[in-house]
Amino acid sequence: MKKNFSTLVSKNTITSLAIGGFDGMHCAHQELFKHLDENGAILSIESGYATLTPKKYRQEYSKYPIYYYVLKDIKHLAGDEFIKLLKEQYPKLQKIVVGFDFCFGKNRGYCIPQLKEIFEGEVVVVDEFKIDNIPVHSRTIREYISNGELTIANKLLNKEYKIYGTQIKGQGLGSKSFVPTINLKVDDFLLPQAGVYITKTILDEKEYDSITFLGHRVTTDGSYAIETHILNSDIKDDEYEIQIKFFKKIRDNKKFESFEGLKQQILSDINEAKDYFLN
Numbered sequence: 001m002k003k004n005f006s007t008l009v010s011k012n013t014i015t016s017l018a019i020g021g022f023d024g025m026h027c028a029h030q031e032l033f034k035h036l037d038e039n040g041a042i043l044s045i046e047s048g049y050a051t052l053t054p055k056k057y058r059q060e061y062s063k064y065p066i067y068y069y070v071l072k073d074i075k076h077l078a079g080d081e082f083i084k085l086l087k088e089q090y091p092k093l094q095k096i097v098v099g100f101d102f103c104f105g106k107n108r109g110y111c112i113p114q115l116k117e118i119f120e121g122e123v124v125v126v127d128e129f130k131i132d133n134i135p136v137h138s139r140t141i142r143e144y145i146s147n148g149e150l151t152i153a154n155k156l157l158n159k160e161y162k163i164y165g166t167q168i169k170g171q172g173l174g175s176k177s178f179v180p181t182i183n184l185k186v187d188d189f190l191l192p193q194a195g196v197y198i199t200k201t202i203l204d205e206k207e208y209d210s211i212t213f214l215g216h217r218v219t220t221d222g223s224y225a226i227e228t229h230i231l232n233s234d235i236k237d238d239e240y241e242i243q244i245k246f247f248k249k250i251r252d253n254k255k256f257e258s259f260e261g262l263k264q265q266i267l268s269d270i271n272e273a274k275d276y277f278l279n
C-alpha cells in the first residue's frame with residue numbers, strides 16, 4: 001500500500017485541485033487529474049461509502065497528494081463559504097477541476113455555474129467520460145463487481161479491481177482434501193459476487209497467478225470464505241498482507257455431493273486459470 005503523502009506536501013504550495021469523492025480512482029477520475037499542474041492535488045470528499053478504494057488505499061492510484069474532507073463537516077456550507085475555505089487552506093489556488101455533474105454545499109445547491117461565478121480563477125469542467133458508451137461512475141463499477149462482471153468493471157477502472165486482506169486460519173481441509181489455499185479476512189472493500197475467479201495474488205510484493213473462491217463453502221462447513229490458491233508455486237505459511245487482483249469470473253459457487261466431485265471441479269478450474277494466463 002502506498003502511504004498517503006499529503007501530510008508531506010504543504011497546502012500552501014497547491015495551485016490546482018481536482019474535487020470529488022474519487023472512490024475507485026477510475027478512468028473518468030484520471031481524466032480530471034490530467035488537468036492538474038505539477039503543484040496539483042486531489043480534494044477527496046469522504047461520504048463513508050468508499051468501498052472500491054477505501055481511503056487508506058487510495059493514494060496508490062495517483063501521484064498527486066490527496067487531502068481528505070468528511071462530507072458531513074462541509075456539506076452545510078453555502079457556496080461562497082466553501083470557496084472561502086479553499087482559498088484560506090490553499091492560498092495559491094488558481095485552478096479547480098471538476099466533472100460535469102459536480103455539485104457542492106448546502107443541499108448540493110451549488111453546481112458548475114455557481115462555482116464559475118464564485119471562484120476567481122480557472123474552472124475546468126470535464127464532460128461525461130464514457131467507455132464503450134458506458135458512463136464511468138463508481139456506482140456503476142460497484143454494480144458490475146457485485147454481479148461478478150469483473151471484465152467490464154476492470155475496463156472502467158482501467159486496472160484490475162484489487163482488494164487487500166490479511167491471512168486467517170481456514171478449516172485445515174484444503175491441503176488434505178482439495179488444494180492448499182490462503183484464507184483471507186477482508187475489511188472495507190466491496191467483495192465480488194460469490195463464485196470462482198481468475199486472479200493474481202500479491203504476497204510480500206511478489207505477484208503470483210492464482211484462482212480465488214468467494215462464497216459460502218456449501219460443500220463443507222457452509223461458512224463464508226475468501227480463499228486463494230496460488231498456481232504453479234508452493235508458498236510458505238506466513239502472516240501476509242495479501243492483495244488480490246480480479247481478472248474474470250469463471251463460475252458460480254456450487255454444492256457438490258462429494259468432496260471428490262468438488263476436488264475434480266477445482267482441478268478443472270485451475271486448468272482454466274492456467275490456460276488464461278498462457279494466452
Ligand SMILES: Cc1cc2nc3c(=O)[nH]c(=O)nc-3n(C[C@H](O)[C@H](O)[C@H](O)COP(=O)(O)O)c2cc1C
Nearest residue numbers: 170171172173174181213217218219220229253254
Ligand atoms: C478454486 C476453488 C473453487 C472452489 N469452489 C467451491 C464450490 O464451488 N463450492 C464449495 O462449497 N466450495 C468451494 N471451494 C472451497 C472449498 O470448499 C474449500 O477450499 C475447502 O473447504 C477447504 O477450505 P479450507 O482452506 O478452509 O481448509 C473452492 C475452493 C477453491 C480453491
Ligand SMILES: Nc1ncnc2c1ncn2[C@@H]1O[C@H](COP(=O)(O)OP(=O)(O)O)[C@@H](O)[C@H]1O
Nearest residue numbers: 020021022028098099101102128129136137138
Ligand atoms: N464519468 C465522468 N465523467 C466526467 N467527470 C466525472 C465522471 N465521473 C465522475 N466525474 C467527476 O469526478 C469527480 C469525482 O466524482 P465522484 O462523484 O466521486 O465520481 P463518481 O461519479 O464515479 O462517483 C467529480 O468532480 C465528478 O464530477
